[in-house]
Amino acid sequence: MKTARLDLLALDIDRDLGALHAMFSDPEWARGGYMTPTASVDESRERLVQEFGDNGGWTWVLRVRPDEDAAGVIGVFSDQGSSIRGMSWYLRRERWGAGLMSEAARAVIDHLLQQPSITGVEAWIDSRNVRSIAVARHAGLDLVGRLPRTHYGEIAQSVVMGRAAEPSDPVTFGISPVLEVHDVAGTVRLLCELLSLHVHFQFGDDFARLGFTEWNGQSGLEVRRTTGEVSPAAVTVEVGVLVDPLYDTALAAGLIESTPPEDAPWSRRTFTLVLPEGHRLTISGPLSGA
Ligand SMILES: CC(C)(COP(=O)(O)OP(=O)(O)OC[C@H]1O[C@@H](n2cnc3c(N)ncnc32)[C@H](O)[C@@H]1OP(=O)(O)O)[C@@H](O)C(=O)NCCC(=O)NCCS
Structure with missing residues (x-):
């Protein structure tokens, strides 16, 4: 896939690991996403395999033309047997703030929602991660729920942002004890x-x-x-x-x-x-x- 500034290529771990490890191991990058940096190349590889390894090939690296290195990665999580697919996106820190991930997410999510096996996509985002929430909104995702979260002793909440392939009003929208x-x-x-x-x-x-x-x-x-x-x-x-x-x-x-x-x-x-x-x-x- 191509967007105005980006080439989106299927992830190839051997080709892209170096660039993505530089991102995953950057402590300031991780702090910005309320995550933990990886400590080794093996850990970065493991992270990619665990998150995206068995997802049907729906992971793309972002290349900002004319650069040939991966500037980031976006994809759905490994198949958990549900037609609502969780997803995540990660961009190298020096590329933040230029609208690149919003551009990628819109193209990728539009594409995913055309797949017959996918009825919706959702992202769980730390409620303090305003950049990522903005990316979700740019890609047409709305707030659909909220989850508690404990992360290294810190209590936080994740917002669940979702977009359905065919939005519809729910039959039941509340239960009141x-x-x-x-x-x-x-x-x-x-x-x-x-x-x-x-x-x-x-x-x-x-x-x-x-x-x-x-x-x-x-x-x-x-x-x-x-x-x-x-x-x-x-x-x-x-x-x-x-x-x-x-x-x-x-x-x-x-x-x-x-x-x-x-x-x-x-x-x-x-x-x-x-x-x-x-x-x-x-x-x-x-x-x-x-
Ligand atoms: C989340 C992430 C992918 C965003 O990528 P990005 O390309 O910088 O995002 P964009 O440039 O499209 O910016 C998205 C929004 O962030 C906001 N933003 C940009 N810089 C910001 C800043 N310094 N502070 C607060 N918000 C900021 C902007 O409002 C922008 O929205 P707008 O286009 O409506 O103005 C990137 O920050 C990242 O990799 N973070 C670490 C990993 C992470 O958190 N991943 C998501 C896990 S759910």
Whole structure:
């Protein structure tokens, strides 16, 4: 493929490893992408093989004409059996800021989305990596989700940017668990304070809908008043911060039946807080890291 300034060639690890290793091993480059630099050529080779090795040949190096060295690489991750394909892009530091990766990403993604086996592409990007988020936007990707992340002891979030081959409105766009409680205002206060939730709608003392952010159009939690018997609900709440301080706050708020934080085998740290009516909210956050 060719763009205005670039030749995009299929990755050939033996030919391109030298140039790409110079990029992967550059500590400042890695810091800019919230990544870790590679320590050896072998590690750089391993990284290329692991990320792109078994992806059906959909990896391209960027050559800025007339230069013949790889200035960067863009591709989909190895096949994980899904028609939504994850992808990533990396550009040598001296080439940053000239719109080159945006130019490459637009061409590559337009091409990928014409493939019958690909229904969409997505990129997981550290929320602080504004350059990469801009590349995604230039290539027509939008924010579709958010993931917690622990990276060398640092807690961060990844934004999930995605673009579908054929965009469509989802049939279901939200699921809202319902908590029946005796004291709506008190429960709302507690949950907003503990989990930084926001009240989207409140109907007197009878009903409130809580959301994760102040923005409209998200599903959340419904809190409804009842005077009768309550069927306790079990709900998992995903958070992007360490859960231990939240546990301390839950205990201080008198929720002493709550179970202490522990690391789950699926790489999450969780504790369960128990509301006075018996509802069990499992708070699931990132591992505390090394
Ligand atoms: C992410 C990366 C590929 C971007 O490549 P690039 O060719 O420099 O990107 P572009 O020049 O197309 O710039 C993209 C946007 O970054 C923004 N940008 C450029 N320089 C910036 C700076 N110093 N600070 C903040 N934003 C900046 C610009 O707003 C630009 O958007 P615009 O065209 O709307 O102005 C490159 O920075 C990189 O390799 N980073 C390290 C690896 C990495 O993070 N990969 C992505 C992993 S998900």
